[in-house]
Amino acid sequence: MSGKVVAILGATGVVGTQMLQCLEERNFPVSRLVPLASARSRGKLIDFHGEKVTVQEATPEAFEGVDIVLGAAGDAQAKQLLPEAAARGAVCVDNSHAFRLDADVPLVVPEINPEDIQNHPRNIIANPNCATIIGLVPTWPLHQAAGLRRMIVSTYQAASGAGMPGLRELERETKVLADGGEVGDSDPFAYQLAYNLIPQIGGFKDDGYTSEELKMQNEGRKIMHLPDCRFNCTCVRVPIVRSHSESITCEFDRPISPDEAREVLAGAPGVKVVDDPASLAYPMPLDSSDQDLVYVGRIRRDLSAPDGVNALTFFCCGDQIRKGAATNAVQIAEYLV
Numbered sequence: 001m002s003g004k005v006v007a008i009l010g011a012t013g014v015v016g017t018q019m020l021q022c023l024e025e026r027n028f029p030v031s032r033l034v035p036l037a038s039a040r041s042r043g044k045l046i047d048f049h050g051e052k053v054t055v056q057e058a059t060p061e062a063f064e065g066v067d068i069v070l071g072a073a074g075d076a077q078a079k080q081l082l083p084e085a086a087a088r089g090a091v092c093v094d095n096s097h098a099f100r101l102d103a104d105v106p107l108v109v110p111e112i113n114p115e116d117i118q119n120h121p122r123n124i125i126a127n128p129n130c131a132t133i134i135g136l137v138p139t140w141p142l143h144q145a146a147g148l149r150r151m152i153v154s155t156y157q158a159a160s161g162a163g164m165p166g167l168r169e170l171e172r173e174t175k176v177l178a179d180g181g182e183v184g185d186s187d188p189f190a191y192q193l194a195y196n197l198i199p200q201i202g203g204f205k206d207d208g209y210t211s212e213e214l215k216m217q218n219e220g221r222k223i224m225h226l227p228d229c230r231f232n233c234t235c236v237r238v239p240i241v242r243s244h245s246e247s248i249t250c251e252f253d254r255p256i257s258p259d260e261a262r263e264v265l266a267g268a269p270g271v272k273v274v275d276d277p278a279s280l281a282y283p284m285p286l287d288s289s290d291q292d293l294v295y296v297g298r299i300r301r302d303l304s305a306p307d308g309v310n311a312l313t314f315f316c317c318g319d320q321i322r323k324g325a326a327t328n329a330v331q332i333a334e335y336l337v
């Protein structure tokens with residue numbers, strides 16, 4: 001097969017595994033796959049296009065001859081290894097938080113700012129935070145129609161947002177409780193997640209906000225090129241397997257009605273409108289799981305807005321492992337080839 005030599009840093013994790021599937025589904029031109037992970041995973045076999053490929057330990061030398069790196073490991077591994085890959089000529093599309101706010105690293109959602117991909121002087125392009133991608137995909141076309149001024153967001157984020165350990169922990173807790181047992185200590189969550197929810201994702205920062213909540217503001221401004229846009233975000237972990245959900249209120253410069261918004265969103269890339277209260281049609285995470293589109297519905301006027309016409313409230317759900325991570329990264333890589 002002709003194409004690019006593609007390395008996946010973190011090929012055994014939740015996002016890395018999904019990347020393999022996305023590369024296959026989208027028929028990305030891969031001449032050779034280089035799956036990389038920690039020393040623990042060295043020698044494991046993964047399936048790619050019907051063939052077994054051996055996982056290697058991620059070392060700087062492993063990037064020799066690689067054209068494109070898809071980063072699906074943590075911040076520390078990204079900071080240590082991606083500059084090594086870039087120095088060897090690879091272009092890296094990274095899912096971690098490590099480089100997102102670096103002025104020389106584009107932060108890209110292809111439905112919003114694909115033109116930023118071209119300028120990547122460090123040979124690194126960053127994939128935004130998953131909740132940020134899911135929230136901005138439907139917000140962006142509304143901004144283009146009416147001029148976004150302010151966003152108020154509450155998220156309902158799936159356990160798999162905390163990677164393989166989060167996914168396994170929710171499975172464990174659910175089973176223990178179904179068997180009549182006690183959960184005991186929860187890891188990686190601060191508290192039992194099954195039958196519960198946890199209003200904390202990331203560590204606490206200034207003014208009582210968490211790191212995850214500030215990503216929506218800091219990354220949102222950079223992606224949309226709206227440095228003055230105002231954000232207020234509350235992030236909550238909920239006991240579902242995959243697909244993040246968000247309740248979003250947007251305030252605009254100009255009036256926009258729910259009907260106009262539905263029309264705009266119906267023609268917007270990456271969005272599926274599911275909005276018919278009469279037939280109980282609205283977005284739900286089970287429906288948007290394993291899908292690349294962000295589902296949006298419950299579109300209505302913000303009754304609390306002072307002018308009554310310049311603000312909308314809606315609900316959206318999107319698979320954070322796909323569009324929030326793997327699919328977005330592979331879309332960026334498609335621009336590179």
Ligand SMILES: NC(=O)C1=CN([C@@H]2O[C@H](COP(=O)(O)OP(=O)(O)OC[C@H]3O[C@@H](n4cnc5c(N)ncnc54)[C@H](OP(=O)(O)O)[C@@H]3O)[C@@H](O)[C@H]2O)C=CC1
Binds near residue numbers: 077165
């Ligand atoms: N899960 C999600 O919904 C999203 C995650 N992200 C980001 O994507 C990245 C990956 O997350 P996720 O897949 O959830 O995490 P997982 O914990 O599921 O996977 C982590 C991956 O990193 C590898 N790894 C761990 N330590 C090292 C090391 N020292 N050297 C090389 N590789 C290592 C692991 O390999 P091994 O199996 O050998 O331990 C594994 O392949 C993170 O930066 C995360 O913030 C972004 C958006 C959404």
Ligand SMILES: N[C@@H](CC(=O)OP(=O)(O)O)C(=O)O
Binds near residue numbers: 095160161162
């Ligand atoms: N923090 C997100 C997932 C994630 O990994 O985000 P980031 O890539 O910004 O660290 C969640 O737990 O749902």
